[in-house]
Amino acid sequence: MKIISCIKQVYDLDIVLENDWVVDETTNKINIDYANLIMNPYDETALELMLRITDSSKDIKTEVITIGNKKSEAILRKALAIGVDDATRIEIDHELINNPFNIAKLLHHKIKDDKEVKLVLCGRQSDIFNHGQTGQILAEKLGWSCFTNVFNITYKDSYFNVSRTTSSGIEHIKTNNPLVVTVTQSPNMFLRMATLMNTMKAKQKPINFISKELSEISEDTNEKFYNLEKLTVEKSKKNCIYLNENKNKSINLQLSDLINNSLNKGVK
Amino acid sequence: MEKTEVINFFETVLGKERVVTNEEVLQEFATDITGLRMVQKHFGWKSENLASCILKIHTKEEAVTVMKFINENKIVSIPRTGGSGVCLGLETPSHSVVIDLSEMNEIIEINEENFTITAQAGVPLQVLEETLNKKGYTSGHFPQSLPLAQMGGLVATRSIGQFSTLYGGIEDLLVGLEGVLPTGELVFIKNNPRKSTGPDLRHIWLGSEGAFGVITEVTVKIFKLPEERVMQAFAIEEFQTGLDIIQEIVQAGWKPAVTRLHDKTEAKESYGPFIKEDEGVLLFISEGPQGFASLEGNAVKNVCLKHKARELGSKPLELWLAHRNDICDHLDMYAKQGAVADTCEISAMWSDIGKIYNEVISRVAKEVPYLVAVTGHSSHSYVQGTNIYFMFGAMCAPSVEAAEKTYNQIFGIIMETTLKYNGSIAHHHGVGRYRSKWMKEELGSSYEMLKKLKSAFDPNGIMNQGVLIPVE
DSSP: OOOEEEOOEOOOGGGGGGGGOOOEETEEEETTTTTTTHHHHHHHHHHHHHHHHHHHHHTTTEEEESSSOGHHHHHHHHOOOTSSSEEEEEEEEEGGSSSHHHHHHHHHHTTTTOOTEEEEEEEETTTTTTOOOOOHHHHHTOOOOEEEEEEEEEEETTEEEEEETTTTTTEEEEEOSSSEEEOOOOOOOOOOOOOOHHHHHHHHHHEEEOOOOOHHHOOTTTOOOOOOOOOOOOOOOOOOOOOOOSSSSOHHHHHHHHHHHHHHOOOO | HHHHHHHHHHHHHHHHEEEEEEEHHHTTTOOOOOHHHHHHHHHTTOOSOOOSEEEEEOOHHHHHHHHHHHHHTTOOEEESSSSSOOSSSTTOOOOOEEETTTTTTEEEEEEEETTTTEETTTTTHHHHHHHHHHTTEEOOOTTTTTTOBHHHHHTTTTTTTTTHHHHHOOHHHEEEEEEOOSSEEEEEEOOOOOOOOOSSSHHHHHOOTSSOEEEEEEEOOOOOOOSEEEEEEEEEEHHHHHHHHHHHHTTTTOOSSEEEEEHHHHHHHHHGGSOTOEEEEEEEEEEEEEEHHHHHHHHHHHHHHHHHEEEEEEEEHHHHHHTTTTGGGGGGHHHHHEEEEEEEEEEHHHHHHHHHHHHHHHHHHOOOOEEEEEEEOOOOOSEEEEEEEEEEEOOOSHHHHHHHHHHHHHHHHHOOOOOHHBBSSSSSSTTTGGGGHHHHHHOOOOOOOHHHHHHHHHHTTTTTTTTSSSSO
16 A cells, blocks of 8 residues: 655745735746745645554555655655655646646646555645645545545554544544545644654655656646736734723623724724 | 741742742743753653742842741752743752742833943843833843843843844843842842952852842843944855854954854755855844944955855845744744754864864764754854854654653763863853753862852852752
């Protein structure tokens, strides 16, 4: 059996300075090139979940896939350094993969004929476009079950046990396979660290490489790419209000009024 | 004396609500934020040595009464303010008493004629700095613990800030002080610009780590907010080149407030998109009155270019300024990943500092089996030498004992190498209980002076027992 984790390289948005969130109107982009490239945090959690499954089931093979240029091999090497068996990079013109449909199409093309694969994990969304659809579209194309907002998954007796958050609470599901899960972050789940020795070893490991034109794998010639028409940045306004206990109104009530008033005014 | 009698006495002096005996809070106060304890807590560590109570002191008179009582009854006590120590200096021995001064938090005076600010021990540095900024002044003191640290603790640990090359460490900033000796006498060192009246008694308190009494009030220097600031970064190929550049700059008489050299691993992590593979990064901020910063900035640039450093502009500094204290927001992140991670800062003369850096990096990489990374930067420079702030992380088996073994191994290599080259085992984090085992070697023959000071000031050996001098 094999498990695949789909990972993506994104800018480390935590680094970006508040004043730099300005759209360049000629390029329709925000210049954040000075930010380091890291693994999408949601994908990190998905990858950690995959490794936890193999911690207790050593006979399961693991693979990571990314779509991107040569630079994105950094995250594949990081995955290899923490114990993933195989890594594959699909290279394609970056402009063509700015939408989840094309990403899912490329992933589907890579995964569909590998009968060993019983589970694909994707981060719930990427930090850069936030579409949050790739996993679902991939499942649709593969014809597999899909569970979203997963925060834990284990494997026992040929079944996967999936825990996911829903608007009404937490669901624990025992499921057959194959399946796709989209993983959400949980506060105490961090991707394990690679030792220096394994990082050095991972630099020597081979990375599978696939170079594809979308037209080569597309069955539907009418599919259109998304075009980004306009990008705007909404500056959040921060304000600090001190609440003091008074005879007429408790702090709880004052806070409740403030929240309700803000909601009525459409303040987020 | 029975624990209940002790607590009854304190409740009479302070009131019941200011004598904390809640076990959860005592557990929280049982240690500080040393990296070792962070990861050990993740593996289930809990202190077996809880204090009897925490005393929330509000006035110097209360501090005097409490100190007299604990001295008469020989109760081990741990003075504490912000709790941002990283050397186990705040660990509570069993049945000890924590003297918490964090609620003594009034700013007493900003003296705009003499350029001083007087504050009680529990005033948070952040509050002090913001108060000064509103009036056009700065403390010039920006340690990484800025969001947590309080004034008494900063003096007691010989703190230093990130802008120290211009403003100096806390020892350069402290003007006067008030404290209570272990035997209960309230003492005051008056404010003067300089004096020649015997040994400088402020230095008994600077770095005292609670071993010689409790600090209740401090007066420190203030400065005008700079009118001009010049920020510039450079890439260099070799760490030693960066050290040579800093040495040349400071020995020429320049004092860029921020003078930092990050090795290639740190540079890649924080400034990756700016540099080429294997380059380190130099960061400089010059600031002061109009005209001064530009003048100094030009001099700094000329030295850097002479050594073939590559200009990176000011953006890396903007990033550094915005993110320099981020670590305080996620201190336990590495622990949650199961990694033994911490920092260790040492100092040495220019002739030796490069050797220490190279040997530590090489030995730790070779000898620590599950090392994740070991890095270093220089962040506080002087005419005679500089510091290296090592940062390390290593994986270990998920147990309290394995974490300690790994931590001891890495720390041991740093301490051993530093002492081999006559460096100092602590540049600004202090000694605490963790580093006290190396103090004899650190101080050599002057260790006797420290022991005599301790026995003179604290004849019963009750004040923060085990810091500076290990319990034998």
